[in-house]
Amino acid sequence: xxxxxxxxxRILSRFPGASVAFxxxxxxxxQHSLLLGADNARAVAEFLRDDxxxxxxxxxxxxxxxxxxxxxxxTAKVSTPDPAGGPAKVTEARTRRIQPGFLEVVYHxxxxxxxxxxxxxxxxxxxxxxxxxxxxxxxxxxxxxxxEREVFDLFxxxxxxxxxxxRILMWDGFKDHPMRKDYAEPDDYEWEPTPHGDVLAKAxxxxxxxxxxxxxx
Amino acid sequence: xxxxxxPLDSAPxxxxxxxxxxxxxDLLEVSMGPHHPSTHGVFRMVVTLDGETITKLKPxxxxxxxxxxxxxxxxxxLGSMPYTDRLDYLCSMTNNWAYALAVERLSGxxxxxxxxxxxxxxxxxxxxxNHTCLAGFLLHDSGASGTPLMYAFREREKILDxxxxxxxxxxMCNYQRFGGCRADAPAPWLGAAxxxxxxxxxxxxxxxxxxxxxxxxxxxxxxxxxxxxxxxVSAGVTGPMLRAAGVDYDVRKVDGYGLYPxxxxxxxxxxxxxTYDRYMIRILEMRESIKILQEALRDIPAGPIMDPKAKLRGxxxxxxxxxxxxxxxxxxxxxxxxxxxxxxxxxxxxRPPSFINLTLLEDLCLGHTxxxxxxxxxxxxxxLGEVDR
Numbered sequence: 001x002x003x004x005x006x007x008x009x010r011i012l013s014r015f016p017g018a019s020v021a022f023x024x025x026x027x028x029x030x031q032h033s034l035l036l037g038a039d040n041a042r043a044v045a046e047f048l049r050d051d052x053x054x055x056x057x058x059x060x061x062x063x064x065x066x067x068x069x070x071x072x073x074x075t076a077k078v079s080t081p082d083p084a085g086g087p088a089k090v091t092e093a094r095t096r097r098i099q100p101g102f103l104e105v106v107y108h109x110x111x112x113x114x115x116x117x118x119x120x121x122x123x124x125x126x127x128x129x130x131x132x133x134x135x136x137x138x139x140x141x142x143x144x145x146x147x148e149r150e151v152f153d154l155f156x157x158x159x160x161x162x163x164x165x166x167r168i169l170m171w172d173g174f175k176d177h178p179m180r181k182d183y184a185e186p187d188d189y190e191w192e193p194t195p196h197g198d199v200l201a202k203a204x205x206x207x208x209x210x211x212x213x214x215x216x217x
Numbered sequence: 218x219x220x221x222x223x224p225l226d227s228a229p230x231x232x233x234x235x236x237x238x239x240x241x242x243d244l245l246e247v248s249m250g251p252h253h254p255s256t257h258g259v260f261r262m263v264v265t266l267d268g269e270t271i272t273k274l275k276p277x278x279x280x281x282x283x284x285x286x287x288x289x290x291x292x293x294x295l296g297s298m299p300y301t302d303r304l305d306y307l308c309s310m311t312n313n314w315a316y317a318l319a320v321e322r323l324s325g326x327x328x329x330x331x332x333x334x335x336x337x338x339x340x341x342x343x344x345x346x347n348h349t350c351l352a353g354f355l356l357h358d359s360g361a362s363g364t365p366l367m368y369a370f371r372e373r374e375k376i377l378d379x380x381x382x383x384x385x386x387x388x389m390c391n392y393q394r395f396g397g398c399r400a401d402a403p404a405p406w407l408g409a410a411x412x413x414x415x416x417x418x419x420x421x422x423x424x425x426x427x428x429x430x431x432x433x434x435x436x437x438x439x440x441x442x443x444x445x446x447x448x449x450v451s452a453g454v455t456g457p458m459l460r461a462a463g464v465d466y467d468v469r470k471v472d473g474y475g476l477y478p479x480x481x482x483x484x485x486x487x488x489x490x491x492t493y494d495r496y497m498i499r500i501l502e503m504r505e506s507i508k509i510l511q512e513a514l515r516d517i518p519a520g521p522i523m524d525p526k527a528k529l530r531g532x533x534x535x536x537x538x539x540x541x542x543x544x545x546x547x548x549x550x551x552x553x554x555x556x557x558x559x560x561x562x563x564x565x566x567x568r569p570p571s572f573i574n575l576t577l578l579e580d581l582c583l584g585h586t587x588x589x590x591x592x593x594x595x596x597x598x599x600x601l602g603e604v605d606r
């Protein structure tokens with residue numbers, strides 16, 4: 001099978017100007033991946049599926065990865081010349097910057113027709129808060145349907161063009177996305193607002209003599 | 218309104234009207250499950266019915282959800298091994314192998330030959346166990362209550378006895394390790410496994426004589442829930458369900474992981490993709506598994522079961538990621554791991570075959586009756602521990 005670099009070059013020759021980047025995997029498995037830009041992901045996916053040399057007709061695995069904001073500390077040596085003519089004074093200057101986080105969706109593609117794979121695709125959202133839309137690849141591979149719903153549910157990536165984007169594993173009224181790294185569990189999953197507190201307060205206003213508002217005020 | 222339900226002032230229609238027109242009613246929405254005996258656990262289908270015909274079916278998941286992946290990210294690599302038993306709790310040995318293989322590929326760990334043989338033996342025993350159960354449950358779902366299931370469970374119990382004597386547990390085996398297996402199989406165990414493999418064919422003959430040619434089973438399953446090959450590929454259906462649709466794709470052959478390239482076995486394929494084919498594929502796969510078992514039990518070499526360089530304590534794979542998959546009894550079970558160099562995986566993902574095989578449940582059931590939906594679901598072969606994770 002072609003290497004990831006060759007596939008990238010072929011995508012670029014088919015779609016000039018498309019944003020496709022090679023992401024190296026340093027581990028022993030050496031499964032390198034291709035980072036696609038969100039605006040042409042759908043067309044590139046269709047190309048990968050239909051190209052006679054690749055025919056990646058089987059999208060095996062779809063999953064999300066959360067990469068929160070990272071603080072990067074850079075140290076640089078600054079030398080200040082000594083006005084008296086002695087040796088220059090070297091100090092370390094530290095700069096801190098925040099590398100903005102993002103959500104990533106990873107697709108593992110195989111070819112059932114030509115029996116090769118995997119080709120790994122990655123899509124990244126602009127940030128983790130308000131710009132979390134990515135194009136859905138469900139119209140290209142039906143197997144993304146439930147898996148993208150799962151990524152939406154657990155990571156909070158919103159797939160545009162998905163036919164039925166709802167929560168799948170958590171219940172419908174659930175807030176938040178549990179697979180995010182900064183997810184904090186609620187103290188009590190079972191808690192829900194009930195009228196009892198309000199009713200009791202109202203009863204107390206009506207019958208101040210009764211105190212706690214028992215059965216026989 | 219007249220007695221027949223027609224407004225009195227309406228235009229005169231044809232003299233003979235069909236009963237269906239007279240009694241045409243509303244669509245009925247029924248919630249099947251989560252506590253329904255045919256859903257194999259806590260699974261719910263919201264079914265819209267026109268009479269008895271299904272016009273819409275939406276599966277509802279999550280009743281067993283415990284966020285297995287989050288637990289995996291918050292524990293060490295080895296700490297997830299017992300949790301993988303609980304995914305597809307009928308097939309803990311193959312879950313263990315899939316996970317061990319992923320971590321071995323992530324860290325570049327080798328496995329000794331005897332351990333590879335043991336893995337194949339245990340995986341094929343698991344396949345026998347799972348497919349036997351499925352044949353029993355499918356018959357149970359189609360109305361043959363009790364007897365075929367008990368026949369299947371009798372054989373399953375023999376395999377579970379083998380698992381128990383080797384790993385200490387019938388179902389939650391927790392047997393594989395990164396770089397080998399946890400305990401060696403003594404000669405009497407191998408002898409018992411050999412006897413089981415030799416006798417299993419006779420059980421299949423008996424079972425097939427009772428079931429395979431059965432008129433009622435054929436009437437209930439043939440032509441029911443047809444799955445076209447192109448749709449199956451697009452929907453990522455894997456395992457026996459895919460091969461029943463006629464697609465020649467078996468990860469044991471395609472990836473050749475472990476020592477499978479050394480073994481000669483065939484991949485049975487279906488011709489119609491219906492429920493009956495899905496049943497038959499399992500029976501034929503079991504016959505191939507018996508061959509693999511006999512070959513493995515004949516050739517298993519002596520030697521260590523654990524790579525001496527394998528690191529058990531302070532295990533920290535280098536930075537990197539891997540997606541690794543094996544052919545589980547229900548389909549392609551894969552693990553996707555990202556290591557940031559720490560003791561826990563940064564990302565731990567399970568590719569659950571039965572969850573993804575359910576993608577097409579609605580497509581398979583449309584136009585069939587409720588009773589057929591039960592049989593179709595039974596032939597997909599799901600375990601909710603894996604679907605919901």
